[in-house]
Amino acid sequence: xxxxxxxxxxxxxxxxxxxxxxxxxxxTVFDRSRPEQVVERARDADVVLTNKTPLPxxxxxxLPRARLIGVLATGFNVVxxxxxxxxxxxxxxxxxxxxxxxxxxxxxxxxxxxxxxxxHDRAVRTGRWSACPDFCFWDGELVELxxxxxxxxxxxxxxxxxxxxxxxxxxxxxxxxxxxDAAAIDEVFARADVVSLxxxxxxxxxxxxxxxxxxxxxxxxxLLNTARGPLVDEAALAAALADGTxxxxxxxxxxxxxxxxxxxxxxxxNCVITPHLAWATRAARARLIATVAANVAAFAAGQPVNVVN
Numbered sequence: 309x310x311x312x313x314x315x316x317x318x319x320x321x322x323x324x325x326x327x328x329x330x331x332x333x334x335x336t337v338f339d340r341s342r343p344e345q346v347v348e349r350a351r352d353a354d355v356v357l358t359n360k361t362p363l364p365x366x367x368x369x370x371l372p373r374a375r376l377i378g379v380l381a382t383g384f385n386v387v388x389x390x391x392x393x394x395x396x397x398x399x400x401x402x403x404x405x406x407x408x409x410x411x412x413x414x415x416x417x418x419x420x421x422x423x424x425x426x427x428h429d430r431a432v433r434t435g436r437w438s439a440c441p442d443f444c445f446w447d448g449e450l451v452e453l454x455x456x457x458x459x460x461x462x463x464x465x466x467x468x469x470x471x472x473x474x475x476x477x478x479x480x481x482x483x484x485x486x487x488x489d490a491a492a493i494d495e496v497f498a499r500a501d502v503v504s505l506x507x508x509x510x511x512x513x514x515x516x517x518x519x520x521x522x523x524x525x526x527x528x529x530x531l532l533n534t535a536r537g538p539l540v541d542e543a544a545l546a547a548a549l550a551d552g553t554x555x556x557x558x559x560x561x562x563x564x565x566x567x568x569x570x571x572x573x574x575x576x577x578n579c580v581i582t583p584h585l586a587w588a589t590r591a592a593r594a595r596l597i598a599t600v601a602a603n604v605a606a607f608a609a610g611q612p613v614n615v616v617n
Contacts, residue, residue: 309333309608312353314341314361319380319593328601332608355604365391376607378600383536385509389617399617400603404465405595406587411469413586414504414534417558420580421530422451454478459500461493462486462507470504486513497524509536519544522553530556534586537563546572549579560586
């Protein structure tokens with residue numbers, strides 16, 4: 309069985325091993341693949357593995373030997389799963405590997421907004437504390453989280469893990485399912501002091517955070533997104549931050565990654581952005597690779613698991 313990984317670098321830049329996958333077949337790993345390289349590289353593969361390299365319908369149609377497409381992630385929107393199903397190709401993902409890491413990163417973003425830790429560290433290093441006449445100083449408002457309301461949109465494994473941490477901070481946790489009642493989602497946006505997104509990107513959730521929903525939020529509220537960038541209308545969010553509609557945003561994902569240098573959110577006030585790293589601890593990536601190998605082995609044994617189509 310021939311296995312091709314189209315973009316292995318982010319999952320394993322060299323600090324982990326592909327040995328578990330090598331035991332399931334003949335493995336070829338490409339660090340990155342441009343769209344025009346995908347068909348050539350994957351044409352003879354029985355198993356095609358991708359992280360973020362798109363596999364649209366026309367590409368899938370040009371892969372005559374493919375029997376399995378595996379996503380090295382939880383979200384599988386980079387694959388046209390319906391087109392794969394029509395050709396008898398199973399699509400599998402990795403559903404749980406990053407849960408503790410994304411929950412942790414969600415609160416790293418929130419705490420940066422609430423305590424401005426990085427900002428104050430930079431202020432200390434540029435001499436502002438040394439020049440201060442008092443034993444302490446702070447720049448901007450510091451926010452206490454206890455007693456505030458934490459709203460979660462998308463209450464799967466990650467959303468539930470985030471909710472447990474919020475409760476440990478003494479916050480009231482409310483939630484709505486992303487593909488449920490729109491009125492329930494609106495209520496979360498209106499009531500919460502923090503709204504955190506933990507839902508998949510599907511047509512029903514694309515740009516679900518638009519100008520209307522941002523206007524529902526409290527002027528003191530924060531928006532967090534560690535799920536998928538296109539859940540948010542980014543121009544609307546930049547405008548909401550600029551005019552004070554909401555107090556801040558913490559984002560680990562953007563609609564286009566990496567972003568253009570003139571992306572409006574890069575210059576937006578009170579907007580903390582990290583480069584899609586919430587999933588990327590070594591422990592999480594090791595679990596990812598182990599599960600991908602298990603997915604391939606299960607498929608080869610005729611007992612596929614984690615099938616999403």
